[in-house]
Amino acid sequence: MLRAVFRVGAVVVLIAGWVTACDGGLAPEPICARGLIGLCGTIHFRGSIPDSTDAVFVAAYLTFPQTCNDLINNRRPVIPGSVPYTDSAAAYSMALDPGTYHWVVAVWKKVGMLHVSPADTALLRVAGYYRNPADTSQPGVVTVPKGAAAGDVNFVAHLDSLRPATDFVTCTAQ
């Protein structure tokens, strides 16, 4: 009986090994996803990841937001997906309408529920943003052409110096 169990176990282990080996590994990675209309690039992470981290996402704004309302309502996309943040760098791609974007920002999100309202800023912090190559103290401007993608939108996200929304916009009582 025990021998039979062992045999079955050995076969299961071998099949599991085979199946896991069929998955993963290095794979081709286009600089910008094929057919993408939007922008792409690489985020370089610095600092240690806070324990309360839920996600890090990238958002873009056609104009630089002035208020917490702008920050939430003018965000593109409205509900962004997280990028991998556990490595020192992550490639990202985001689909956007053609146009000129004045702020491309990496947003850190604390564990908690978002409601797509200005109150969300309590859970969100600015980790970093794309900067003007000619003057790195200023945000960079990116143009998404019609039917194509803008690449090389690379920037640094500082996970140990996250900045609240109020460092950038005015927020009235929420």
Add this chain to the structure above:
Amino acid sequence: MHGTIALLLALALSAAALAAQGSGGAGLHGTVRDDQGAPIGHAQVGVRGTTLFTRTDASGRYRLAQVSTGTVHVRVDAVGYAGVDTVVAISADSASVDFQLRFSPLTLAPVSTVIEKLPHFGERPATSVAQVSERDLDRRAVNTVDEAVDHVPGIQFVNGQINIRGSTGYIQGLNSRVLLTVDGVPMNQGDRGGIDWDLLAVDEIESVDILKGAGSSLYGSAALGGVVNVTTRDVPNGWHSRLRFTGGVYADPPYAIWQFRGSPGLQGGADLSASYGNDVAGGRIALGDRHSDGYRQQDNDDHFHMAGKTRWEPSPGVRVDISGAWAVNRYDVPLSWCKRGKCDDRGQVFQPFKIDTTERGARTDSRKGYIAAQIRSTLSPQFAWQARGSWLRTHFTDIRSTTEYGVGDRFGTEARIEAHPDSNRSVLVGGEVTFSRVTSDIFGSHTQAELAAYGQSEQQMGNARVSGGARLDFLAVDGGSLTAVASPRIGVTIPTDGRGHDGGVLRASIGRGFRAPTIAERFVHTFALGFEVIPNPNLRPETAWSFEVGHTTGLLLRFLRLDAALFWTEAHDLIEPALLTPSDTIQLQNVVRARLAGVDATIIGAPIPRLITTLGYTYLSTRRRLAADSTTGPLAFRPRHLLTLGADYAVGDLDVGADFRFASRPERIELEGFVDPRRVPVKVLDLRAGWSRGPVEFRLLVANALNYIYNLVPETLAPVRTVTLTAVWAH
């Protein structure tokens, strides 16, 4: 060079003449065969509690000199066979005794007499030991030693650097925290301290023994994480020859966008050896040549090697061995894979099969060789001495945008005395001198001397066998002041059931290991990643305390055996590159304290006849702490989980087998932020089949059968699927 060789030969011959004068006693000889009557080669035959031991040759024959007349307790062990422990009566000057061993795949492999520097007859060592037998080497049909050792549980090769339970990590070409010995002679390079795994052709190797954990109490520097001993084939009596051909093909990249050449890459090679021996003397010569197109761009490798070995037994109980090897390599160096814009990237973020075009033409010319002479004289069953002298030379020329070269010589001598005052006690004392000399445009011209004395004693105390010892090493660089390092060790083994030598054994040991900084680490002056690397002559030795407790079970359910060990290492003053500001230079410094702890477990099972399965798992937890601050994190290049699965099935002349290796993705790499951090877990499946009849043998190996694409170090692709056919003719 000729002077050094002549000196080694003269010393060996005069020592042999001196030793031959004092020998006497009776002799025991005979054969060791299996239950089908086939000879068993490489079996250990010894008289328990004495200095007397030997190994059978390929014909299963053995000879033991100096055996006392009367009754003696003889132990015979061989890999894959149940050992025999028996009492033999010897009444004349010479007695003949033949042994028959029963096939028993789950029997523990005998412990090498080299790895512990003392014969062990059925006793298990206090530290974990693994073995790659001649059968494993044949079955796997590999081309270099590291390919075979890579399948041992708890061991992982990272781009040529061996990690035993996470010992070394990865620093390209600058050191190894594992010591390689060939027939007991240390072979780490004199300049960089690394290991040339292709110094010896795999066809010249009989077995490989791996000591896991600090071995500095016997071996000194570099044995911080363990010792790997390669035992070369002995010279059997009579004429023997062996011819081996290999040919293989590398798989194409699995994605068309990664294609980089129009036809598949090929590899092939041939090895030839011939030997003659009789009861007094013997010799063998071997030579071989290999070529590989490689599996990626700029990956050609040409390799030529030759080796020789002689034995001379001028009188009973005296044996002189002189051996040497010489290897020449010329290989392309695909320094790092192509990142976007650095080659024809075809719109890809990276092209792992292509190289950065600025690195076109990078190659290395490497020549290395050694000669070693050893003498062992057994003066009586209670007393023996052994001495050796060796010279290892390595010479490399790296051809890049600039050319760098280095010539390293490592001279070594060792003498030791082995005494067995009674059958329950043994004592070993010895001394060792190593002198390294380097001439290089990046390391400068420097010398390093290491003088050492060591002692170890083993004692049976009731059921327990206790061993303890220490080694004191003195290091001097360029003839300057001495640095002293003490490396004590104590261990104990306790049988846990009443089934004798094949029963359960509990083991525990604690020991200190160290590694002296290599000349390359102290004096390297070059450029890397755009930074100037500056020397640090004040580097101190790395040290570590290693603790282990383990248990090997007897047979469970009549078809299983389990070995498990808990290990814990606290390392101090580990050497790592540090970026200095504001000068923006890199310097190697003693900056890291580290902890490596985990569990190492192996299960071997034979659930049905002719099927042997193995499962090895290592859980490794590491913690790295910089001396300058309290920053902690895992050590670089150490996967938390290592898993190996293996199965072998034999029917008639045919055998088939498979190995699967898994290593989890390392949490941390060195120089993160300066290199491509892309890395994935390792999931490699090897399939193999063999057919042998009489003197002919064919082996088929499909390494990385699933063509899993992965890397072990940044920007360096690991081997793709490779199909190799090997044909061997042995006479």
